[in-house]
Amino acid sequence: xxxxxxxxxxxxxxxxxxxxxxxxxxxxxxxxxxxxxxxxxxxxxxxxxxxxxxxxxxxxxxxxxxxxxxxxxxxxxxxxxxxxxxxxxxxxxxxxxxxxxxxxxxxxxxxxxxxxxxxxxxxxxxxxxxxxxxxxxxxxxxxxxxxxxxxxxxxxxxxxxxxxxxxxxxxxxxxxxxxx
Numbered sequence: 001x002x003x004x005x006x007x008x009x010x011x012x013x014x015x016x017x018x019x020x021x022x023x024x025x026x027x028x029x030x031x032x033x034x035x036x037x038x039x040x041x042x043x044x045x046x047x048x049x050x051x052x053x054x055x056x057x058x059x060x061x062x063x064x065x066x067x068x069x070x071x072x073x074x075x076x077x078x079x080x081x082x083x084x085x086x087x088x089x090x091x092x093x094x095x096x097x098x099x100x101x102x103x104x105x106x107x108x109x110x111x112x113x114x115x116x117x118x119x120x121x122x123x124x125x126x127x128x129x130x131x132x133x134x135x136x137x138x139x140x141x142x143x144x145x146x147x148x149x150x151x152x153x154x155x156x157x158x159x160x161x162x163x164x165x166x167x168x169x170x171x172x173x174x175x176x177x178x179x180x
Contacts, residue, residue: 038066
């Protein structure tokens with residue numbers, strides 16, 4: 001496996017990792033996976049229920065295990081969970097096993113996109129805007145640390161973001177089909 005066989009999307013909740021990841025995988029002819037969905041599938045439980053029963057620490061252990069397994073694949077576009085970058089070992093896996101794309105979006109866009117989402121335990125029963133600002137203060141340096149490419153996904157159609165990513169992958173490697 002070479003590093004350029006996989007593309008990993010990182011960024012905060014609401015940045016569009018799943019939506020853009022699906023479209024990007026189609027464009028590049030690769031398999032798409034969503035780390036959070038994979039955790040839910042394997043456990044038979046929703047992310048909020050896992051948080052309720054095991055706490056954030058238990059969820060993060062599961063997330064690290066699934067990330068390790070999925071990043072060993074070839075030809076994968078992976079949407080990671082927003083907090084995956086919190087663990088040093090996860091950051092090392094991402095950097096070593098694929099091209100990492102940080103999907104960046106302004107706080108106001110993140111607030112709007114997560115406003116009605118009940119599947120975000122860290123945003124339950126809190127002021128979403130304040131919580132997202134707090135989360136980004138911690139995570140932003142880690143997103144930048146792992147990123148090979150930074151792309152703005154705020155206020156843009158997914159198709160435009162995907163075109164931008166494909167162009168940057170091409171620039172990075174010379175050919176998007178081998179980059180992706």
